[in-house]
Amino acid sequence: MKPDASVQKWMYETMVKSRQFEEKTAAVYLEGKQPLFNMANGPIPGEMHLSNGQEPVAVGVCAHLRPEDAVTATHRPHHIAIAKGVNFQAMTDEIFGKKSGLSGGRGGHMHLFDAAVNFVCSGIIAEGMGPAVGVALARQMRDEEGIAVAFIGEGAANQGAFHEAMNLAAVWKLPFVCVIEDNSWGISVAKRDATSVPRNDVRAAGYGIPGEYVEGNDPLKIYEAAGRAIARARAGEGPSLLEVETYRLAGHFMGDAEEYRTAEEKKSLEANDPIPKMRARLIEEAIITAEAADDIGIRMMAEVQEAFGRAASARYPAPEEALEKVFV
Numbered sequence: 042m043k044p045d046a047s048v049q050k051w052m053y054e055t056m057v058k059s060r061q062f063e064e065k066t067a068a069v070y071l072e073g074k075q076p077l078f079n080m081a082n083g084p085i086p087g088e089m090h091l092s093n094g095q096e097p098v099a100v101g102v103c104a105h106l107r108p109e110d111a112v113t114a115t116h117r118p119h120h121i122a123i124a125k126g127v128n129f130q131a132m133t134d135e136i137f138g139k140k141s142g143l144s145g146g147r148g149g150h151m152h153l154f155d156a157a158v159n160f161v162c163s164g165i166i167a168e169g170m171g172p173a174v175g176v177a178l179a180r181q182m183r184d185e186e187g188i189a190v191a192f193i194g195e196g197a198a199n200q201g202a203f204h205e206a207m208n209l210a211a212v213w214k215l216p217f218v219c220v221i222e223d224n225s226w227g228i229s230v231a232k233r234d235a236t237s238v239p240r241n242d243v244r245a246a247g248y249g250i251p252g253e254y255v256e257g258n259d260p261l262k263i264y265e266a267a268g269r270a271i272a273r274a275r276a277g278e279g280p281s282l283l284e285v286e287t288y289r290l291a292g293h294f295m296g297d298a299e300e301y302r303t304a305e306e307k308k309s310l311e312a313n314d315p316i317p318k319m320r321a322r323l324i325e326e327a328i329i330t331a332e333a334a335d336d337i338g339i340r341m342m343a344e345v346q347e348a349f350g351r352a353a354s355a356r357y358p359a360p361e362e363a364l365e366k367v368f369v
């Protein structure tokens with residue numbers, strides 16, 4: 042079922058916020074890293090994986106989720122964290138390595154944890170599968186409300202953790218959905234060179250569960266398919282596997298020379314950017330006016346600027362705090 046106008050507006054606004062967050066992150070990330078690219082330098086240290094282009098997956102799925110639903114995400118987590126409602130300031134502070142960050146500045150951008158909305162992510166690919174299935178098992182055993190969703194990349198669907206977790210989720214009929222973000226690339230390795238099937242939804246048959254592939258990086262189609270899978274999980278009918286065609290507009294990580302893809306491929310991806318497409322459709326269907334769409338852009342930019350300003354001036358953890366909250 043098509044989402045109502047207020048949900049569609051939320052989806053557009055959240056996609057814009059996520060994109061502006063990524064663009065600001067990219068700009069600040071490069072500060073202090075030139076002329077020689079040294080990952081440790083600058084206000085945002087460490088690796089950085091941007092999600093530009095993949096926003097439809099986050100909003101199409103998270104539009105159905107409630108705070109008690111658990112989400113595990115990947116090393117490319119910002120769009121999903123924002124759509125799940127992770128504390129925006131604390132997430133920004135974490136990316137800057139500040140004490141007020143979600144993980145006290147210890148985790149950085151790949152380790153965002155927000156218990157208030159049941160969100161976690163990890164830099165180890167397919168790592169979120171086990172914890173998400175574990176949460177689904179706990180919900181089932183305790184007869185609690187809430188489902189679990191694991192987002193992974195299409196490269197991660199070749200990891201053992203993926204297959205083991207899918208099997209257990211199916212055999213125990215858990216309230217779980219696996220969402221595979223198929224952006225065609227695992228760093229520089231094309232999906233066709235690494236995966237035995239063109240589409241991972243066919244693997245669902247191997248676990249005896251429904252699988253669906255969603256084409257076109259279209260937020261509405263993703264919303265509809267996610268709605269079916271999530272309703273099934275909530276009704277106690279067991280897990281589903283969704284694979285969603287999406288596009289990564291930026292490199293695998295900041296600093297990626299992207300020699301594995303052609304300038305033409307990048308141009309065609311940019312021409313298919315889902316955000317201007319959704320804006321045009323919302324205006325055409327009179328869900329928002331062009332002025333309202335511009336206003337969303339201005340408001341989201343102001344929120345991003347404010348969060349970055351605060352994060353930049355927040356304090357770092359003291360060196361003597363380094364051994365707190367860790368196993369030593």
Ligand SMILES: Cc1ncc(C[n+]2csc(CCOP(=O)(O)OP(=O)(O)O)c2C)c(N)n1
Pocket residue numbers: 115116117164165166193194195196197198224226227228293
């Ligand atoms: C277990 C494990 N092996 C290897 C890596 C190194 N690595 C980081 S991202 C990545 C590719 C992931 O591709 P995909 O799952 O398709 O996600 P995408 O980067 O496209 O979002 C790899 C191999 C890792 N982080 N974890």
